[in-house]
Amino acid sequence: MNHQHQHHDIDWAAMADALELEGAAFSPYVAQALDQLGQLTPQRILDIGSGPGVAACQLAEKFGDAEVIAVDGSSELLERAVKRAARLGVRVTTRQAEFPEGLKNLPAADLVWSAQVVHHVGDQLGALKDLAALLRPGGTLAIVEGGLPVRSLPRDIGFGKPGLQYRLDVATNERFDLMRAELPGSVAVVEDWPAMLRAAGLVDAHSRTFLVDHAAPLADGPRQFIRRTVERQRAGLAEFLDPDDLATLDRLLDPADPAGIDRRSDLFLLTAKTVHFARREG
Ligand SMILES: C[S@@+](CC[C@H](N)C(=O)[O-])C[C@H]1O[C@@H](n2cnc3c(N)ncnc32)[C@H](O)[C@@H]1O
Incomplete structure (x- = not known):
């Protein structure tokens, strides 16, 4: 395997659909x-690194009286957020910020x-301090980091060496390390x-973990998400995986193959996301 040093800059706008x-x-x-935050009556909410605004729209729906501002570096993604909010009939405004x-x-706020943003900033503690500085007295910060990797396939998928997703985890971690090392001010x-x-x-810092559990057979949306994920793994992890596993990914991505992502009936989506909550005194 060829572990050449590469630049792993991410083109976020290109990832809009994904x-x-x-x-x-x-x-x-x-x-x-958000159910955990049900007792709050926020006047202003910031979604920092909102991407295409899916969570911002959920925040706007949950806290109908609040001003929700989606903040991101990518104007293309913020346009998506505006369109999504209009489609869903919720109030979200946007601010572009690096x-x-x-x-x-x-x-x-x-x-x-x-x-899933702080790990893209070189100085993660510095980023948390900057986020904390945005809170009004008594305000709440919720950051999402960690949790468990996505599972979508059985351990033995009928071809290739069993346990593919464990090896993808290891490769993902290696790439993640490189990504972090290359961030400015890492x-x-x-x-x-x-x-x-x-x-x-x-x-009052504390963590809670929430399950995402879409059982087989998968609906179109989650299935498309898994396809995009496997495409990204095939493109981005090639230098970290054995040729056998790359061949397995190619077969999974073949739209004509009955055992591929698009057609197999046993595909599922199971993961857990950890939200870390804390409050500014006041
Ligand atoms: C992994 S996505 C997370 C999107 C969304 N919060 C979610 O959980 O689905 C990271 C987002 O942070 C934004 N982002 C990453 N680094 C950034 C930076 N240095 N300045 C501004 N935005 C940044 C990207 O444009 C992208 O929308």
Whole structure:
């Protein structure tokens, strides 16, 4: 295997469809997490790194009286968020901002939600401090990091070496390490999120994990999400996987193959997402 040093810059706009499919497939965890916040009556909510705005729309639906602002570096993704909100009939506005510098110009909020974003910033503790600084006194920060990898296939799928998804986990972790190492200002830190939230000056830090469980046979949306995921793994993990596993991925991606992602009846989507909550005193 060839582990050449490469630049792993992510083209987020190009991932718009995949991010929207993922957001929709994962929406049950957001709904469960927002139920935990049911006692809040936020006036302003920021979704930092909103992508195409799936969670921002869920926030707007749950907290109908709040001003919800979707914030992202990608104007293309924010356009998606605007269109999605219009389609669903919820109120979401957008702000383009590059993290971490751009966060300083945002208005303070009662609830700051940031899912799967902090690990894309070199200095993760610094990012949490910047997010915490956006809270009004008494405001809540919820960040989504960690959880469990997606499972979508049986251990033995009928061809290739059994246990493909375990090897994909290892490869994903290797690529993730490289991605983090190449981020500007990358700082290694013990990823103890509640401890980091306390170090960022917040109180009542705690973590809750929510299940996303779409059983087989999969509906079109989650199936499309799995296809996009496998396509991304095939393209992005080639240098970390054996030729046998790459051949297995190719067969899974063959639309004509009855054992492929598009046609197999045993495909499912199971994962767990961890939300770390904390509060600014006040
Ligand atoms: C993995 S996606 C998460 C999207 C959404 N929050 C979710 O959970 O589905 C990361 C998002 O953060 C945005 N992002 C990543 N790094 C950024 C940066 N340095 N400045 C601004 N936005 C950034 C990307 O454009 C993308 O929409």
